[in-house]
Amino acid sequence: MSFINGTSLTPASFILNGIPGLEEVHLWISFPLCTMYSIAITGNFGLIYLIYSEEALHRPMYIFLALLSFTDVLMCTSTLPNTLCILWFNLKEIDFKACLAQMFFVHTFTGMESGVLMLMALDRYMAICYPLRYTTILTNAVIAKAGLLTFLRGVVLVIPFTFLTRHLPYCRGNVIPHTYCDHMSVAKISCGNVRINAIYGLMVALLIGGFDILCITISYTMILRAVVSLSSADAQQKAFSTCTAHICAIVITYVPAFFTFFTHRFGGHTIPPHIHIIMANLYLLMPPTMNPIVYGVKTKQIQKSVIRFLLKGKDNSHKI
Numbered sequence: 001m002s003f004i005n006g007t008s009l010t011p012a013s014f015i016l017n018g019i020p021g022l023e024e025v026h027l028w029i030s031f032p033l034c035t036m037y038s039i040a041i042t043g044n045f046g047l048i049y050l051i052y053s054e055e056a057l058h059r060p061m062y063i064f065l066a067l068l069s070f071t072d073v074l075m076c077t078s079t080l081p082n083t084l085c086i087l088w089f090n091l092k093e094i095d096f097k098a099c100l101a102q103m104f105f106v107h108t109f110t111g112m113e114s115g116v117l118m119l120m121a122l123d124r125y126m127a128i129c130y131p132l133r134y135t136t137i138l139t140n141a142v143i144a145k146a147g148l149l150t151f152l153r154g155v156v157l158v159i160p161f162t163f164l165t166r167h168l169p170y171c172r173g174n175v176i177p178h179t180y181c182d183h184m185s186v187a188k189i190s191c192g193n194v195r196i197n198a199i200y201g202l203m204v205a206l207l208i209g210g211f212d213i214l215c216i217t218i219s220y221t222m223i224l225r226a227v228v229s230l231s232s233a234d235a236q237q238k239a240f241s242t243c244t245a246h247i248c249a250i251v252i253t254y255v256p257a258f259f260t261f262f263t264h265r266f267g268g269h270t271i272p273p274h275i276h277i278i279m280a281n282l283y284l285l286m287p288p289t290m291n292p293i294v295y296g297v298k299t300k301q302i303q304k305s306v307i308r309f310l311l312k313g314k315d316n317s318h319k320i
Contacts, residue, residue, distance in 0.1 A: 043292030
């Protein structure tokens with residue numbers, strides 16, 4: 001193992017060991033991961049293009065959805081290409097600084113994902129509880145500022161991860177039993193005191209995930225009160241239907257996220273490492289894969305726009 005600046009504490013590179021215990025089936029595991037990644041990239045870029053090209057989708061709800069799709073692409077792309085290189089070609093070595101960069105992007109984009117879901121809950125609250133003021137309050141400028149603040153929140157809170165991890169001593173070795181550089185996975189191979197890392201990681205989870213879940217819960221509590229007060233059953237069903245896709249996206253995102261977070265800190269000795277690592281990969285891959293499908297199935301306006309777009313393309317091909 002080589003070291004930076006000739007020291008014995010900071011390795012020049014790490015070895016990402018893939019999925020411990022399942023080395024013989026790495027190739028087979030790679031196929032579903034590659035398929036999901038392909039669906040995620042195609043689906044999210046397709047959704048972004050559809051929202052951009054269809055004027056009927058130039059509304060706050062769909063602009064937030066485009067922001068979610070863009071975040072999904074960045075989130076899964078921060079790890080999956082490197083993971084596939086490990087599983088396909090056994091290319092396990094990653095530069096120390098590249099590992100820190102990957103750690104930064106992974107946690108920044110997962111924080112951004114949570115923040116966008118929170119903004120989408122607020123969007124549904126405004127649309128249902130204040131329908132007459134909805135488009136005047138959520139202007140494009142307000143949406144852009146909200147998205148930028150959500151991104152900056154993640155950057156500011158995640159940057160300390162890289163500094164804390166960079167200054168840890170790594171005298172036990174440089175092999176990380178994972179497919180990508182996660183904060184606690186890297187910190188755990190250090191021979192130093194990682195209590196500050198663990199405490200700060202928990203604090204960031206509460207500041208981002210805890211705050212976002214609180215806002216989502218409050219938003220949907222207010223939405224539920226507003227919907228129940230409607231006199232017409234059809235109006236209630238229509239109001240609830242606009243939230244169905246978003247609720248599915250919340251479940252798809254937060255269930256694997258909670259599993260990964262809590263097993264890292266409290267279930268390390270009871271859950272097999274390969275289960276934890278597979279779930280950690282699905283945590284970054286499931287939302288980008290499923291969100292375009294869920295919104296395509298559950299949102300009638302997107303379905304109509306897809307049909308209109310396909311018919312337009314068919315007409316153009318006949319003219320040629």
